[in-house]
Amino acid sequence: MSELVKRYGLGITTAMVLVTAFWLIVMVVLPALVMVEYSFHTNVPVTKRGGPEDYYTLDNYLSLVRGTDWSTWTFPNDFRVFLRTIWGAALVTLLSLVVCYPVAWYVAKLAKPQRAAMLLLLLVIPFWVNEILRTFAWYIILAYQGPLNAALLGIGILEKPVRWLSGSGGVLIGMVYAFLLFMMFPLINAIETLDMNQVEAAEDLGAPWWQIHRRIVIPHAKPGIAVGCIMVFVLAASSYIVPSLLGSPGTRWFTETIYVWFFEGQNWPRGSAYAFILLGLCVGFIMLMMRIFRVGLADIAK
Amino acid sequence: MSRDVELDHVTMRFGDFTAVNDVSLHIKAGEFFSFLGPSGCGKTTILRMISGFMDPTGGAIRIGGQDMRGIGPNKRPTALIFQNLALFPMMSVADNIAFGLEMRGVDKAARRKRAEELLDLIALPGSGDKRIDELSGGQKQRVAIARALAVEPQVMLLDEPLSALDLKLRQHMRAELRAIQRRTGLTFIYITHDQGEALTMSDRVAVMSRGRIEQVGPSASIYDAPETPFVATFVGENNVFRGKVTAAADGLARVETPAGVLLGRNARGMSVGSDALIFVRPERMRLDPADAGDNRVTRPVAHLDFEGSFANLVLSAPEGSPRPILVQLANDGRLGSLQPGAERTVGFAPADGLVLPAGELAKD
Numbered sequence: 252m253s254e255l256v257k258r259y260g261l262g263i264t265t266a267m268v269l270v271t272a273f274w275l276i277v278m279v280v281l282p283a284l285v286m287v288e289y290s291f292h293t294n295v296p297v298t299k300r301g302g303p304e305d306y307y308t309l310d311n312y313l314s315l316v317r318g319t320d321w322s323t324w325t326f327p328n329d330f331r332v333f334l335r336t337i338w339g340a341a342l343v344t345l346l347s348l349v350v351c352y353p354v355a356w357y358v359a360k361l362a363k364p365q366r367a368a369m370l371l372l373l374l375v376i377p378f379w380v381n382e383i384l385r386t387f388a389w390y391i392i393l394a395y396q397g398p399l400n401a402a403l404l405g406i407g408i409l410e411k412p413v414r415w416l417s418g419s420g421g422v423l424i425g426m427v428y429a430f431l432l433f434m435m436f437p438l439i440n441a442i443e444t445l446d447m448n449q450v451e452a453a454e455d456l457g458a459p460w461w462q463i464h465r466r467i468v469i470p471h472a473k474p475g476i477a478v479g480c481i482m483v484f485v486l487a488a489s490s491y492i493v494p495s496l497l498g499s500p501g502t503r504w505f506t507e508t509i510y511v512w513f514f515e516g517q518n519w520p521r522g523s524a525y526a527f528i529l530l531g532l533c534v535g536f537i538m539l540m541m542r543i544f545r546v547g548l549a550d551i552a553k
Numbered sequence: 554m555s556r557d558v559e560l561d562h563v564t565m566r567f568g569d570f571t572a573v574n575d576v577s578l579h580i581k582a583g584e585f586f587s588f589l590g591p592s593g594c595g596k597t598t599i600l601r602m603i604s605g606f607m608d609p610t611g612g613a614i615r616i617g618g619q620d621m622r623g624i625g626p627n628k629r630p631t632a633l634i635f636q637n638l639a640l641f642p643m644m645s646v647a648d649n650i651a652f653g654l655e656m657r658g659v660d661k662a663a664r665r666k667r668a669e670e671l672l673d674l675i676a677l678p679g680s681g682d683k684r685i686d687e688l689s690g691g692q693k694q695r696v697a698i699a700r701a702l703a704v705e706p707q708v709m710l711l712d713e714p715l716s717a718l719d720l721k722l723r724q725h726m727r728a729e730l731r732a733i734q735r736r737t738g739l740t741f742i743y744i745t746h747d748q749g750e751a752l753t754m755s756d757r758v759a760v761m762s763r764g765r766i767e768q769v770g771p772s773a774s775i776y777d778a779p780e781t782p783f784v785a786t787f788v789g790e791n792n793v794f795r796g797k798v799t800a801a802a803d804g805l806a807r808v809e810t811p812a813g814v815l816l817g818r819n820a821r822g823m824s825v826g827s828d829a830l831i832f833v834r835p836e837r838m839r840l841d842p843a844d845a846g847d848n849r850v851t852r853p854v855a856h857l858d859f860e861g862s863f864a865n866l867v868l869s870a871p872e873g874s875p876r877p878i879l880v881q882l883a884n885d886g887r888l889g890s891l892q893p894g895a896e897r898t899v900g901f902a903p904a905d906g907l908v909l910p911a912g913e914l915a916k917d
Contacts, residue, residue: 448639455604455626455633456653456704466652470643 290523311524329508329525336505337532339419340487343426347434347483348476350427355438356468360447371439378432386496389425390416393497421497422504429493430486434479441475442468477544484540485533505529555740556617556630556707557582558603564611565598565764572598573609574764580742580757582617585734587743587751589775590761591787591915596744597712599761603742604633604710616708627656632701633710637717638693640685646672646696647681653704671699674733691722698733708740715750727754748788752776760784762915778820778907782830785907787915791832792878794871795911798829806908811873812850817906828911835865835879837905845900852878852899857891864888868899 255264291307299305318327326334354374358367377385392399393415400412415421445468453463469476494504509529513522541547558580565573573595580586588596601607602614605626614621616630626633632653641649648655650671651664659667665681672678675695680688688696694714701709711730715723731754734741745751751758752772759769760783768780779785786793796810798819806819808831817831839845852868855877861884868878880899882888891897 446637446639448635448637449641451606451626452633452635452639453641453652453656454606455631456700457627457656458652459627459656462656466644466655467641 286523286526289520290527292520294518294520311521312528314521315525315528332503332508333505333528333532335502336488336529339422339426339502339504340484343423343430343487344434344480344484346423346427347430348480351431351434351438351479355435355442356464359439359442360445360450374432374435382429383492383496386425386429386493389421389428390496393421393424416497417499417501419498419502421499422494422502425493425497426487426490429490430483433482433486437475437478437482438472439475441472441478445471473544474546477540477546481537481540484536488533488536489529555582555738558708558740558742559615559618560599560603560612561615562612563599563602563609563614565595565602565607566610571764573602575612576764576766577612578759578766578769580740582740583738585731585741585743585754585756587745587755587758588761589745589748589751589758589788591746594761595764596746596761600633600710600712600742600744603708604631605629630707631710632704632706632708634697634701634712634714636712636714638697638714640693640697640700642685644685645681646677646683646685646688649685649696650681650699650703652700657704667703668699671703674702674736675699690718691726694718694726695729698730702733702737706739708742709734711741711743713745713747716745716747723750730754752788760787762787762913779832779909780821782832782909782912782914785830785832785909785914790835790879792835792838793874793876793914794831794833795874796829796831798823798825798827798908801825805903808908810871812871813847815848815906816846816903817848817908818904819908821909823908823910829908830911830914832907832909833901833905835881838878838880838899838901840866840880840882840897840899842898842900842902844902846903848903848906849898849900850878851896854891854893854895854897856893857888859888866891866897866899868897 255267259267290311291309293305293308293310295302295305314329315333316327316330319325319330354370358370362370391397394400395412395414395416399415400409403409404412413420415424449467449471450463453467458466489506490504491506491510494502495507498504498507505525506529509522509525512518512525516522558578560576560578560580563573563576564571576595576599588599590596598607602609603616603621605621605624605628608622621629641652644652647665647668650668651659654664654667668681669678672680675698677692677695677699680692685693685696697714715726715730718726727750730741743751743754752775755772757769757771758775760767760775762783768775768784770778775784775788779788782793785791794808794810794812794815796808796815798806799809799814800807801819801822801824804819805816806823806829808815808817808829810831815831817833823829842849850868850871852871855867855869858865858867863884864882866880866882868880870877878899
């Protein structure tokens, strides 16, 4: 702080701090607090606000799991969507990691600098296009009569076309693609800093290629993997566009459930509660990743 | 068990650039062998070819008589110690040492036991659970050696592993490396640009320049009997006089130089009329010599570098030579008489001058 004052003078420093504080408090903290407050209220019409029917309750949170019967493995609708969202986001995260790791390894270490720069550019350019348009593009590619089916039929891999968009396949593919760079860049950054002498030393000591990755590259890239997984999981769990465009009625995402409670059910307290449950899920996942990869916030910030 | 290493007309080209040019050598089993040369002379390329990270574009490398072409570094009986050591920072000291054993499927208890034995060998007992960044430079060095020894290689390859250490530690580690080599009886192949390292540790040294081997031999012969102008000027200091052979008889050659006619050993049997260089070590130069005959040069003193037990007297360069004349003088208490600017006569006995065919000198 005193460093800032020394560099920019008291006036500018005060102005910067005030603007930042205004942004944080008015645009982020206050709306969130309003939502928190909402989420503990009963859902009553405006006319009954503050009346005897408007009281604080945990009901909005508890209603997610109400009716769950673990013995018969039956879940209420919203809870089923919630669990499927966790599972789906985790699967998207895992698929992204599997797809990105070899590419990141190639770009960071195997490719010559010029080619690596070229590849990075090729990775980035599609992301200059709006996310909705890119998702629509996948809608077309994956369509029953679309180019993917035509191509696979053409080269004889498929005997009859596949309905990609009727199961979870479309959502998974769309999300892996949509959040690819959020996995790719942390991985490339992390792998880039690995001293290749360590890879050669391991090879010299008798390690086959997969052991080199298991024992040397992946442990070194752990902070990058953690950051990538956190980014992709959080983005996937809170994604709305991809599941609504590429999903089918059987693959509703939890974000869609929240939307429905807010705008179709007109039940803002319930919607707010669910939104905070989703936030809690994401925070929980971040902490889990930090525990699993034994990285601190400082490692991630790097 | 240790093995011999044979380089049979080994050549390595990268595009138009020839990094190693037709090198043939036989490194004996159990020998401490050094490659000495300036950076870019091809010595590291030779090491990488022996360790298996690259195959030569021409010729063959045989270890224990077996052709190594196409055999990867993880399948060769060699272990390489890297210049920056390349220890694995995310593993403990013991896991580093036992890494090669882990890759060979040795079970955990046996790995631990072997790691502890090696920690005893390198005088770091009980350090197995430490992290790498808790070790000092010299300790890291020893862990790297232990890690390489753990896989029981037949040939140890060392790529300037001491260059990152400070002077004292470096000298200590030289002795330690030599001791480990004697104790294990392994073939050690050592790469360095530091002549002190090469001369003190090695049974034999190969001096390299521009991808070729200039000379191979024991340390003393490299220093006392250099065969090329490059070796004469790269290993240790040497005074150089350039000229033409005017007479050759009885193992001596008379060379006419701009500084005068000088007489030296005709080690390469040069004939009259050929271009020659005559080399004299600074410690063989004498001030006001009695036994030098005509081998005298008189030049003004440029400066005197006092080193304690001895001093280096520098006379300004003789005519026709860019290099000043260096004379190493024992400190006899009378060095004060050598004032800059004063003309002094120095010389050398004919047996201390070495006449070689003209050729490329090492860069200063």
